[in-house]
Amino acid sequence: xxxxxxxxxxxxxLRLEFEVxxxxxxxxxxxxxxxxxxxxxxxxxxxxxxYTNRMILETDLTLRNxxxxxxxxxxxxxxxxxxxxxxxxxxxxxxxxxxxxxLLTTHIFGxxxxxxxxxxxxxxxxVPVLKFSSRINDLDLEQMTAGTGFGKIRGILQGxxxxxxxxxxxxxxxxx
Numbered sequence: 001x002x003x004x005x006x007x008x009x010x011x012x013x014l015r016l017e018f019e020v021x022x023x024x025x026x027x028x029x030x031x032x033x034x035x036x037x038x039x040x041x042x043x044x045x046x047x048x049x050x051y052t053n054r055m056i057l058e059t060d061l062t063l064r065n066x067x068x069x070x071x072x073x074x075x076x077x078x079x080x081x082x083x084x085x086x087x088x089x090x091x092x093x094x095x096x097x098x099x100x101x102x103l104l105t106t107h108i109f110g111x112x113x114x115x116x117x118x119x120x121x122x123x124x125x126x127v128p129v130l131k132f133s134s135r136i137n138d139l140d141l142e143q144m145t146a147g148t149g150f151g152k153i154r155g156i157l158q159g160x161x162x163x164x165x166x167x168x169x170x171x172x173x174x175x176x
Contacts, residue, residue, distance in 0.1 A: 009035045024048045038065035038083070057093040061100070062086070068106060082108030088118075096123045111138035111156070130166040
């Protein structure tokens with residue numbers, strides 16, 4: 001594959017070579033995608049049990065300076081000037097579950113938010129569940145609440161969220 005047009009990522013110059021065998025496929029080299037003014041680096045990819053409902057896909061993922069404004073455009077309009085970066089050392093798609101081990105950090109609202117071990121269960125169903133834990137470091141509440149309908153809040157926010165589960169845009173479980 002020499003190049004590809006991907007949804008939300010546009011035309012990408014790629015050089016993908018595939019290794020295939022009985023009921024397995026691999027992309028043995030790292031792939032770099034230009035995305036949201038930054039880069040998404042996908043490590044070697046291995047897939048097995050391709051023709052079953054137990055398909056397994058394994059890789060790793062590095063995000064470099066992804067522009068949050070572009071990524072979340074239309075979802076959270078008051079976000080200005082944020083970036084997302086980090087590494088997921090293990091990303092595993094197993095049937096309808098996506099599991100990962102690693103840390104992504106967004107620098108936003110004068111502070112940062114660490115996203116730890118993100119995953120999704122019920123993938124490709126009508127009610128997927130997004131799961132992760134998070135650390136919140138020095139967020140400026142005045143920047144965060146500017147332009148909202150409930151007014152301005154002043155102060156600095158710090159804390160953590162353990163075992164957050166989000167379904168249809170709404171939190172259903174977490175420890176704050």
